[in-house]
Structure formats: C-alpha cells, structure tokens
Amino acid sequence: MSSGRPMIDRYRWYEYAVIYAGMFLFLAFVLSPFVEGFLVSLKPLTHLFSSPYRFWPDDGSFDAYFTIWEHVPLLGRYIFNSLLISTVATVVVLILVVPAAYAFARFEFPGRGPLLGAFLGVNMFAGAVLLIPLYRLMRSMGLLNTYFAMIVPGVAFLIPTAIWLLRTYLLRIPRELEEAAWVDGAGRLYILRRIVLPIAAPGILVVALATFIGAYAQQFIFALTFNSKSELMPLAVGLFAFFGKERVVWNELMAASFVGIAPVMIGFIFLQRYLVAGLTAGAVKQ
Amino acid sequence: MSELTLSSLKKSFAGTDVIKGVDLDVTQGEFVVFVGPSGCGKSTLLRMIAGLEEVTSGEIVIAGKTVNDLPPVKRGIAMVFQSYALYPHMSVYENIAFPLRVEKLPEDQVRTRVSEAARVLQLESRLQQRPGTLSGGQRQRVAIGRAIVREPRIFLFDEPLSNLDAALRADMRIELTRLHKKLGATMIYVTHDQVEALTMADKIVVLNAGRIEQVGSPLDLYHRPANRFVAGFIGNPKMNFLAGTCTAASGEGITVDLGPLGSITLPRPGSAALVGQTLEIGIRPEHLSLDDEGGFSLTIRPGIIERLGIHTVAYAPLPNGDTFVALFEGDPPVADETDIVVSVDPALCHLFDEAGLAVGLATH
Numbered sequence: 115m116s117s118g119r120p121m122i123d124r125y126r127w128y129e130y131a132v133i134y135a136g137m138f139l140f141l142a143f144v145l146s147p148f149v150e151g152f153l154v155s156l157k158p159l160t161h162l163f164s165s166p167y168r169f170w171p172d173d174g175s176f177d178a179y180f181t182i183w184e185h186v187p188l189l190g191r192y193i194f195n196s197l198l199i200s201t202v203a204t205v206v207v208l209i210l211v212v213p214a215a216y217a218f219a220r221f222e223f224p225g226r227g228p229l230l231g232a233f234l235g236v237n238m239f240a241g242a243v244l245l246i247p248l249y250r251l252m253r254s255m256g257l258l259n260t261y262f263a264m265i266v267p268g269v270a271f272l273i274p275t276a277i278w279l280l281r282t283y284l285l286r287i288p289r290e291l292e293e294a295a296w297v298d299g300a301g302r303l304y305i306l307r308r309i310v311l312p313i314a315a316p317g318i319l320v321v322a323l324a325t326f327i328g329a330y331a332q333q334f335i336f337a338l339t340f341n342s343k344s345e346l347m348p349l350a351v352g353l354f355a356f357f358g359k360e361r362v363v364w365n366e367l368m369a370a371s372f373v374g375i376a377p378v379m380i381g382f383i384f385l386q387r388y389l390v391a392g393l394t395a396g397a398v399k400q
Numbered sequence: 401m402s403e404l405t406l407s408s409l410k411k412s413f414a415g416t417d418v419i420k421g422v423d424l425d426v427t428q429g430e431f432v433v434f435v436g437p438s439g440c441g442k443s444t445l446l447r448m449i450a451g452l453e454e455v456t457s458g459e460i461v462i463a464g465k466t467v468n469d470l471p472p473v474k475r476g477i478a479m480v481f482q483s484y485a486l487y488p489h490m491s492v493y494e495n496i497a498f499p500l501r502v503e504k505l506p507e508d509q510v511r512t513r514v515s516e517a518a519r520v521l522q523l524e525s526r527l528q529q530r531p532g533t534l535s536g537g538q539r540q541r542v543a544i545g546r547a548i549v550r551e552p553r554i555f556l557f558d559e560p561l562s563n564l565d566a567a568l569r570a571d572m573r574i575e576l577t578r579l580h581k582k583l584g585a586t587m588i589y590v591t592h593d594q595v596e597a598l599t600m601a602d603k604i605v606v607l608n609a610g611r612i613e614q615v616g617s618p619l620d621l622y623h624r625p626a627n628r629f630v631a632g633f634i635g636n637p638k639m640n641f642l643a644g645t646c647t648a649a650s651g652e653g654i655t656v657d658l659g660p661l662g663s664i665t666l667p668r669p670g671s672a673a674l675v676g677q678t679l680e681i682g683i684r685p686e687h688l689s690l691d692d693e694g695g696f697s698l699t700i701r702p703g704i705i706e707r708l709g710i711h712t713v714a715y716a717p718l719p720n721g722d723t724f725v726a727l728f729e730g731d732p733p734v735a736d737e738t739d740i741v742v743s744v745d746p747a748l749c750h751l752f753d754e755a756g757l758a759v760g761l762a763t764h
Contacts, residue, residue, distance in 0.1 A: 288483060288485070290481045290482075290483050290485040291485050291487065293452055293481070293485065294479070294481055294485035294546075295487075295498070295502075296452070296471075296472060297450060297451070297452070297472040297473070297477070297478065297479045298472075298473065298478075298498055298499035298502055298546070298550070299471075299472070299473030299499060299502040299503060300498075300502045304502065309487055312489040313487075313488060313489055315489075
C-alpha cells in the first residue's frame with residue numbers, strides 16, 4: 115500500500131480522527147470570537163437584544179459598515195492614528211535595533227552579557243507597572259497629549275525583544291562571509307550594508323512584523339493614560355465613541371473593529387511569503 | 401626573490417600558545433602547502449598571514465615590507481575560504497566583482513577583469529546565477545575567481561577542497577595546479593590531506609603542535625623524513641614503526657634487537673653512543689615484498705586484507721598489539737588468517753632515536 119507519504123507521516127484512521135478533532139477544537143476556540151463579532155456586525159441593533167438569541171442574522175446587511183462613518187466622523191482618523199503610531203514605532207525600533215543587534219552578535223565588549231541580561235529584565239516588567247512614573251515624566255516634560263507620548267514608551271518596551279530576536283538571527287550568518295569581505299578590503303559599515311543587512315533581510319522583516327504587532331497591541335494602554343485629545347486617539351481607544359450614554363452600538367462597534375483590523379490583515383497576507391527564509395541557502399555548504 | 405618571510409612568529413590565545421615560533425621563507429611563484437593534523441595551527445598561521453588574526457610576536461614580511469599591522473587588503477593577499485564564503489544574495493558576477501566594487505573601480509574595468517577571471521575558470525555561462533544554484537565545484541571556482549580579480553601577490557587557500565567529494569577533489573587538484581602554472585603567482589595552501597600536499601606542492605611545510613617539523617619538497621619528505629612525526633604523517637598507508645634496543649653501532653652498520661621479531665642491521669654508520677638506546681625502525685608498507693630475500697624478514701598473519709586492484713593492503717597484528725601494514729602490487733596470493741613471510745631491504749628502512757629524530761638516511 116502506498117499513499118505517497120513517507121512512513122513517518124502515515125497515521126491510522128483513529129489517529130486522524132483525534133488530530134482533526136483537536137484542530138477543530140483549537141480553531142473553534144480561537145476563531146469563534148471573530149465569527150461572532152462579524153455576525154454581530156451584520157445584524158440590526160434591535161436583533162441583538164431579541165430573545166431567543168439567534169446566531170445567524172436572517173436579515174443581515176452591511177449597513178453598519180456605512181453608518182459607522184457618519185456616527186463617528188473621526189473613525190478614519192483613529193485608524194490612521196493606530197497605523198501611524200505602530201509604523202513610526204516600528205521604524206524607530208528598527209533604526210535603533212539593527213546596529214545594536216549587530217554589535218551584540220559580533221563585537222566582544224565589556225558588559226555585553228550583563229547588558230543583554232538587563233534587556234531581558236526590562237521585558238519582565240509589564241508596561242502597566244510603569245504607567246504612573248511614566249505619566250509623571252511625560253507631564254513634567256509637557257509631552258502629554260502628543261503622538262510622542264504614545265510612541266516613545268512603546269518603543270522602549272519593544273526594543274529588548276527586537277534585539278534578542280535579531281541578534282539570534284545575525285548569529286546564524288557565517289562569520290567567514292564577513293571575513294571574506296574584510297580580506298577584500300571592505301570596512302565594517304560597508305560589510306554591514308552590503309553583506310549583513312541583505313542576508314539578514316528575512317530576519318529584519320520578522321522583527322519588523324513582531325514589533326508592529328506589539329506596537330499595535332500595546333498602544334491602547336499608553337493612549338488611554340497619556341492622551342485625552344480625541345483627534346490623536348488610536349482605534350482601540352477611539353472605539354469607545356460607540357459606547358453611548360445609554361447603550362452600546364454593538365453592531366457598529368464590531369464593524370469598526372473589522373474595518374480597523376483590515377489594513378493590517380491585508381498587509382500581513384502579502385508579507386507572509388517573505389517570512390519564509392531561504393536567502394542564506396548557498397552561502398556556505400551546509 | 402623572497403616573497404614572504406615569517407620570522408619567530410608566535411600566537412597565543414588567552415595564554416595558550418598556538419603558534420610557537422615559526423620561521424619560513426617563501427619564494428616568488430612557489431606553491432607552498434601547510435599540512436598537519438587538526439589543531440596543529442596551520443589554519444591559524446594562514447589567518448595570521450592573511451591579517452585575520454593578530455600576531456603575538458614575530459614578524460610577517462611580504463615583498464620586503466613588514467605587514468604585521470596592515471589590514472588584509474594592504475598586504476597584497478587574497479584568500480579562499482573553506483566554506484567558499486560566497487555572498488548568497490549576489491549573482492556570480494557580483495560575487496567575483498565584489499573586491500573591485502570595494503576598490504571603486506570603473507565599470508568597464510570591472511567587466512574586463514571579471515570576464516577574464518570567468519574565462520580562466522570556465523564560469524562564463526554562470527555569471528548571472530546565484531551561488532545557491534551552483535554545484536560545489538562551481539562554487540569553489542567562484543571563490544577562486546573572487547581571489548583572482550584582485551591580482552594579489554599571494555593567494556591563500558584554507559582547506560578549499562575539504563567540502564568536495566573525492567572525485568571532484570581530484571579534478572580540482574589538477575585544476576588548481578594548472579591555475580598556479582598559468583598565473584605564476586605565489587600560493588599558500590592549507591590542508592590536512594597529505595595527498596593534496598604531495599600532489600600539488602613545490603614545498604611542503606609539515607606543522608605539528610604549533611611548530612614546523614620539516615620543510616621540503618614532497619619527495620624530500622617522503623624519502624628523507626627528518627623525524628618520526630613526518631615519517632608517520634607523510635605516506636599512505638602509514639609507515640610501520642618497530643621499537644627495539646640498539647645492540648651495536650659502528651661505521652659499518654647499526655644493529656637493533658626487535659625482541660620477538662628478531663634483529664636487524666641497517667647498513668649506515670652510527671656512533672657507539674647509540675648502543676643501549678631504544679630506537680625505532682621505520683618500514684614503509686610499500687617496501688615490503690612477499691619473499692624472504694630482502695635481508696630482513698618477518699612472519700605476519702594478516703587479519704584484514706584490502707584488495708584495490710592496483711595493489712593489496714594487508715593489516716596484521718603484532719605481538720605488542722600494534723598493527724603492521726604491508727602493501728603489495730597487484731593481487732598477490734595472500735589470505736586472511738594465513739601466515740605470510742614478508743621482507744624488506746634494511747637499507748630502505750628509516751631509523752629514529754629516542755628523541756624521534758632520524759638517524760642516517762634511507763636509500764631510495
């Protein structure tokens with residue numbers, strides 16, 4: 115009997131049953147909030163409070179996706195703010211982290227180990243613990259209610275992970291490549307620019323994506339604390355606009371959430387193929 | 401003219417001496433091979449010449465100029481690495497052109513030099529490919545191309561063939577020798593493979609534990625090893641060593657008692673001071689013949705026999721537990737676990753004193 119699979123990948127029918135049941139359970143757990151959120155966004159508001167509650171919207175429509183822009187005129191601005199804060203944070207992190215990670219990966223200097231350890235230590239503080247001191251700092255520097263206040267603390271908390279991620283990637287680049295370039299007359303910066311960065315591109319992209327996600331997720335807490343100007347609010351805070359005095363406009367809230375996530379999700383679908391690292395093949399015989 | 405001179409060169413890593421004082425002179429156009437067991441310091445020595453390792457003490461002189469503190473590019477060397485060290489994101493053309501790009505040479509000169517190197521190395525049809533799509537031998541040639549375009553005074557090769565399979569290695573050996581003839585440049589080549597050393601070198605430098613054991617032409621080292629280490633390292637299969645006590649030494653000959661294996665008299669002058677010393681007789685497996693007419697004969701019982709067509713190798717245990725190796729031409733009538741008598745002309749045998757130094761010369 116030949117199923118075309120290697121022996122190690124062949125399973126009995128009951129093994130398949132267990133595997134698929136497990137996958138179904140996991141996916142259901144992860145995806146059901148999204149599915150329910152999407153279904154809610156399709157229903158008219160009155161339906162949401164009818165009993166018995168029905169999951170499937172009989173007279174569903176995409177109306178909420180149009181009315182959100184009228185009810186919350188700043189919604190576009192919120193989405194833009196979210197992307198802006200995350201993008202700027204990512205760019206700043208990359209500018210700082212690429213040279214730092216290269217130095218940690220290649221140079222021997224006193225205090226390298228303790229410094230790396232310290233970066234790991236910073237990671238163990240949740241941003242929330244430091245909110246009050248940060249608030250006082252921002253206030254005394256007059257930075258409250260600025261983009262700066264929402265970006266810089268985020269950057270500080272994202273740098274350690276990014277350094278550790280990228281350093282590990284850079285360590286995998288064979289030293290001989292840099293030695294060969296050095297023998298051929300290239301200087302450190304030339305080597306970094308022409309050899310190390312292009313080879314590390316998949317790693318840098320992974321770090322950029324991880325940082326972007328991190329910035330997107332954590333901006334909520336900084337925006338809530340350091341900012342009270344509604345035109346600077348990122349989406350996560352801006353969504354409170356759908357919380358009225360007496361009721362929550364659930365269908366529009368969900369619609370706005372999906373609209374806000376959409377640009378990021380589309381971006382990731384395009385970028386994920388670059389995440390497949392294969393660029394170092396052929397550098398050194400494995 | 402002397403192209404490269406190393407004088408009392410030393411290197412220590414964190415207090416451990418890796419190179420313990422090396423003196424060497426390399427003439428323009430020579431193909432010099434550094435050979436030795438792993439950990440002997442041959443790669444470190446090459447990297448010191450390249451400028452990749454700091455010199456602890458001593459001097460490296462290239463073309464009359466001390467280069468200890470010069471970066472590699474100013475030394476007039478080019479290096480080919482064991483792993484090829486090709487840049488995976490650049491085409492073959494750009495890989496070869498890399499040193500010229502660093503030099504900021506005008507585009508037309510880059511093109512001339514790269515296509516010249518590609519022609520010499522038969523890479524013309526591969527110039528637009530990425531290194532990842534090439535075979536091992538082609539990658540090797542790209543790495544050599546990158547060295548050629550620099551037009552260096554000295555080429556340095558760090559075990560360049562060790563990643564290739566046996567058949568390709570034999571081809572590349574011939575190709576490298578041909579390239580050396582064509583370019584007429586000085587080449588220094590590091591290997592642990594004595595076949596590469598013997599086939600390619602004008603001059604072999606045998607290194608052991610950070611010191612030079614002997615420098616000489618391939619046949620010099622084969623016929624006149626200066627000490628036991630070189631004798632055991634050069635030649636395949638390895639030389640047999642039989643320990644014994646010197647019982648007589650005069651202008652006529654030196655007699656050594658080998659215990660259960662009998663006694664042998666080597667026809668070479670020896671000083672009376674040798675008497676009583678423990679000496680070692682070195683017998684090359686290829687000097688043994690399947691009769692008892694050689695002058696010194698012994699009976700062995702081979703446990704393993706390798707038949708290679710062109711010759712046959714027999715491995716037999718000795719009373720002291722060592723393995724004795726004999727090599728015969730063709731396919732002689734020998735069988736496992738059957739006694740055979742082999743003999744050797746004592747004039748062909750090597751003799752080493754207690755310090756491992758050669759005593760007299762073997763004829764050849």
